Amino acid sequence: MNIYRNINEFKAKEDVVITTGTFDGVHVGHRKIIQRVTELAKKINGESVLLTFFPHPRMVLYPEQNDLRLINTIEERVELLKETGIDHLIIHPFTKEFSRISSLDFVRDILVTKLNTRKLVIGYDHHFGKNREGSFEHLKEYGPVYGFDVEEISAQEIQQINISSTKIRNSVLIGEIKAANQFLGYHYFINGTVVEGEKIGRQIGFPTANLKVNDWYKLIPGNGVYAVKVDFEGGVYNGMLNIGTRPTINGNDVTIEVNIFNFNQEIYTKELKIEFIEKIRDEQKFDNLTDLQKQLTHDKEKALSILS
Numbered sequence: 345m346n347i348y349r350n351i352n353e354f355k356a357k358e359d360v361v362i363t364t365g366t367f368d369g370v371h372v373g374h375r376k377i378i379q380r381v382t383e384l385a386k387k388i389n390g391e392s393v394l395l396t397f398f399p400h401p402r403m404v405l406y407p408e409q410n411d412l413r414l415i416n417t418i419e420e421r422v423e424l425l426k427e428t429g430i431d432h433l434i435i436h437p438f439t440k441e442f443s444r445i446s447s448l449d450f451v452r453d454i455l456v457t458k459l460n461t462r463k464l465v466i467g468y469d470h471h472f473g474k475n476r477e478g479s480f481e482h483l484k485e486y487g488p489v490y491g492f493d494v495e496e497i498s499a500q501e502i503q504q505i506n507i508s509s510t511k512i513r514n515s516v517l518i519g520e521i522k523a524a525n526q527f528l529g530y531h532y533f534i535n536g537t538v539v540e541g542e543k544i545g546r547q548i549g550f551p552t553a554n555l556k557v558n559d560w561y562k563l564i565p566g567n568g569v570y571a572v573k574v575d576f577e578g579g580v581y582n583g584m585l586n587i588g589t590r591p592t593i594n595g596n597d598v599t600i601e602v603n604i605f606n607f608n609q610e611i612y613t614k615e616l617k618i619e620f621i622e623k624i625r626d627e628q629k630f631d632n633l634t635d636l637q638k639q640l641t642h643d644k645e646k647a648l649s650i651l652s
Contacts, residue, residue, distance in 0.1 A: 345426050348434045351395070351458055359390035359462035362455065365470065366509070367396050369415035370424040372529040373467060373507040377497050378428045381465045384495075385431065390462060392431045396421070397438040403561070404438050413563035415512055415528075420535070434459075447478025448486070456490045464494045519566040519623040531573065531619035534562060534600075538611045541601065544593060548637040550644075552586075552601035553611060555618065564600070569624040571647035574604050575617035581607050584640075584647040585618060591629035592636050605644070622650050 348354045361384045367374050378394065385392035398418045402409070416424065418435065425433055436442070445454075450473045455461040464483060472478040483494040507527050515524040516532055524532050534557055541554035557564065567588035574581045585602040589595045602618060624646050630636040 345430055346432045347422065348432065349437075351434055351436045351454060354393070354432060354434050354459065356391060356393075356460035359388055360393050360460045361385040361388070361390050361463040361465065362393040362395060362459060362461050363465045364395040364455075364472065365467065366400055367394070367421065367425070368400070368509040369512050369528055370421060370428070371415075371507055371509065371512060371527050373497075375428060375529060377465055377467050378425075378430055380495070380497060382429045382431075384463050384465065388462065392429075393434065393459065394425065394430045394432070395434045395436065395459070397436050397442075399438055400561075401438050401443065404440060405443060412561065413513065414561050415509060415516070415532070415563055417535075417559045417562050420533075424530075444474050447473025447482055449473075450478065451483070451486045452490060456492065461492045464492055465497065466494070467497050470496070513563055516563055516565050519568050519570075519626075521565065521570065521620045521623050525620075531621060532565070533617055533619045534564065535615060535617050536600065538614050538616060540612060541599070542593075544590075544633075548633050548640070550603045550637070550640050552603050553616065555600040555602060555616060557600065564598075565620060565623075567598070567627045569627065569643050571621045571624055571650040572602060573619040573621060573651070574602060574607075575619065576604075576611065576614065581605060582648065582651045583607075583618075584624065584643055585620075586627065588627035591627065592633065603640075603644075605648070624650070 361381050363377050363381050382392045400412060400414060402412045422433065455464065466480065470480060480496050487494050512524050512527045515527070521532060536555035536557040538553045539556045541552065565587060570585045572583050572585045574583045581604045583602050583604040585600065587598065587600050589598055624643050630639060
């Protein structure tokens with residue numbers, strides 16, 4: 345897959361079959377669209393192209409809200425898209441100036457003139473251009489004028505359910521990880537750096553690695569205890585992870601702490617990938633560390649049962 349950080353970097357050699365959108369999550373619905381793009385490109389001996397944008401439009405247009413969290417960082421999105429078989433990925437900078445481009449100008453000047461689009465594939469309820477004014481109906485009108493075909497992937501074609509990045513985000517936020525994973529087609533994951541903590545877990549036989557997620561806009565699952573897989577330097581380990589304020593020790597800030605089973609390495613400053621499999625329980629406050637230790641023993645048993 346060739347990667348371009350600006351529309352102007354791309355030069356088509358053949359006819360282009362393209363799809364465009366934010367593709368946050370690269371979920372089951374997105375993959376259906378991308379699969380169709382690659383199929384059509386092969387039929388016409390053309391090139392498959394995915395045009396996406398970063399930052400997310402909401403980050404640019406409504407910066408004061410500062411509440412949008414994304415399923416994937418841009419680096420994670422790139423890695424997921426590499427698996428789809430798309431020939432070219434264009435990540436164009438989204439700016440306020442870009443947001444003012446009308447739907448007609450977007451089609452004529454970008455899709456047709458710059459990207460040489462012969463076929464365009466979009467998901468249901470796709471909108472584009474200034475104030476999201478452009479729709480599938482507009483594209484059907486523009487197609488014959490500018491010499492391209494347009495195809496819409498309906499909601500019915502995507503598993504009979506309306507999969508959306510918003511639904512997945514909501515599922516992750518409330519800890520419904522199994523539902524989110526089903527929509528995604530893979531385990532929801534976060535990447536982060538191991539930082540020093542207070543080492544309280546060691547005192548009760550459950551040492552943890554404290555994780556700092558490096559991108560502020562990355563969506564963190566809701567507070568609670570989770571059964572997880574931990575990817576570290578090529579190895580995959582079972583574990584359980586807590587997200588929360590650690591009320592038993594009167595914590596204040598939200599922390600992410602993972603207890604990696606059958607693991608005894610010094611990993612400060614190292615990078616971990618955490619795959620969320622299932623939520624075990626909500627975070628609780630215990631009367632003392634002994635009660636917490638007993639609960640963690642039960643949590644580990646449940647996590648091992650889930651992960652087996």
